[in-house]
Amino acid sequence: MNRINPIALFRLSVLGSLTSRERLDHGELQQTIRALAEREYTIPGTRRRHVAEKTIQGWYYTYLAQGIDGLTPKTRVDRGQSKLSQAIQTAILAAKRDNPRRSIRQIRQLLEAAGTVARGSLSRSTVHRLLQQHGLSRISGSASLPEEKRSFVAASAGAIWYGDVMHGPRVPHEGKLVKGYLVSLFDDASRLVAHSAFCPGETALDIEGVLKQALLKRGLPIKLVVDNGAAYRAETLQGICARLGIHLIYCRPYAPEGKGKLERWHRTCRDQFLSELDERHINSFEDLNARLWAWLERVYHHTPHAGLDGMTPLARYQQDLSKIRSLGALAAQLDALFRYRVSRRVRKDGTVSYQGARFEVPFELSGKTVCLVVDPHSGAVIEVEDEHGKGIGAATPLDALGNLDRQRNKSDPTDAAPASPSGPNLIELTYRQYYDRKGD
Structure with missing residues (x-):
């Protein structure tokens, strides 16, 4: 199974929820792209922190047409070389430095009006590459209106899962007490816990282990919303989600959409599970998780929830069984994907x-x-x-x-021996000449 290009995974993470939207209202695409362009990113291979609107828009349409393969960067044969004369390059850079807010269109118009270039002879992509090489391709952002925030709920179970980690109790592990971390995947519409487990860490491996069990029990979510932690940014997790068709979406820093429901789940876990836990019976993470899973299946999932108008999480989840994506044939490949x-x-x-x-x-x-x-x-x-x-x-x-006793494959000595020469041989000639003279 070929590895997915890290740049393609990064571009997919920038697009986020756009890749899963079946329908966008008029103007919503540009509004969303504008908001994505205002964010800061850790871009592989560069110190830049922002991605231009036009770039994000190009990624979006490429993804719609070609999927994640289309997001893999293509190497240009003329990379690093400009076909423009030095005089034109100097004029473009001077125009941009003179007014950093000048767009490429304005720069072209300015140079055409000044007679520096012929009308229509200067392509947008050529100017963009030159500005990009000199770190001048981004226009400073402008003021924007405050963002409107509203409470929401997913239309059906399986549409949105949230992933998060809660710090838990200290647990005996490999001969010492270590801190436990509760890794959870939580369904937005039903408040059902797809899977949750206490782990000795909060690494990508811990998160992927919980995700695998959640998929086996509850099928494939459409979106998985997580925070920006390093574990969730792991290339392995991004690759798993990409291959399974799960849209991995990262919350913006200090604006964790949906975290209110997760925090409510964490509080319930602390108040109703951890507070009742008899730690004398806990000798390992296996002991702790066995009790957690029993409590989830026997108590939490069968308790009426105020946010569900009194329905239980399990009953609400079962309402949408026909809408939930099953693993199907992917179940046989799941081990290989992880x-x-x-x-x-x-x-x-x-x-x-x-x-x-x-x-x-x-x-x-x-x-x-x-x-x-x-x-x-x-x-x-x-x-x-x-x-x-x-x-x-x-x-x-x-x-x-x-x-010690296994028969080994050995090379044939005759294969390594040089063939006997049929023509003149320096050694034989020297031998004969030496001994013939000695006999005289």
């Missing part, structure tokens, strides 16, 4: 290492770099792939004792 791929160089003895353990791969790969397909939760190495994602063999745990 696997990690790590690069390793094969030693001369045909082994590679992963998490302190050694594995054997086909000996023909010695000295080559391969990709190990691993189950990150169990640490098992499933198979070996080449750099293009093609399976090239299995990886098995090293059996050093068994290798």
Whole structure:
């Protein structure tokens, strides 16, 4: 399974909810794109923090036509080179520096009016690339009206899930007490907890483990709304959501839409579950989670909710079973979608290492770099792939004792021996000349 380009994943995350909207009201597209352009981003490969409206609009239409593959950047053969003369380049840069708010259209009009270039001869993309190379492509933002915020609820169960982490109690783990983190995925329309688990961390791996169980139990959500934490920005999580057709949407800093419902769930968990927990029975995360899941299924999901007009989360969820996207054929591929791929160089003895353990791969790969397909939760190495994602063999745990008696493939000595020369030979000529003279 080929890796999704990180730039494509970033562009998809910028588009956010736009990719899942079936219908946009008149003017809503430009309004949304304008709001996206005003945000700050961590853009891969650059120190810039903003993305231009025209760029976002181009990504949007490309995604509609080609999907995530269309968001993968294409390398230009003339990258870094400008076809403009030095005099025209200087005029463009001077016009922009003189008035940073000048648009490309205004710059072209100015140069045409001054007779610097012929009318219609200067393309917008050429000017844009030149300005971009010199860090002058962005127009400073203007004042905007205060953002209108309204309470909302998803139309049906499975339309929107929220993901978040709550700090939990200290739990015995690997011989010591460690802090637990409650990772939850919460359905907006029904207030049902798709899945939740206490984990020893709040890493991408912890979040992906909870997501996998939620998908198996509750099907595929249309949108998954999360915060901007590093774990949620992980390339692995973005790739999983992209392949499953889940629109991964990041809340803006200090404006976490939907967090009110999640905070209400966290408060309920603290007040009704943690406050009643007898920690004398908790010797591991398995003990804690077993009690959490029993309480969820027997109590929380069957308790009338004020936000649902007295309905229980489970009853509200079951109303929309026909609208929820099932995994279908994807269920058989789910394990493969959640696997990690790590690069390793094969030693001369045909082994590679992963998490302190050694594995054997086909000996023909010695000295080559391969990709190990691993189950990150169990640490098992499933198979070996080449750099293009093609399976090239299995990886098995090293059996050093068994290798003592194992028959090895050996090279044929006759293959390595040089062929006997049929023509003149320097060694033989020297030998004869030396001993012939010695006999004299």
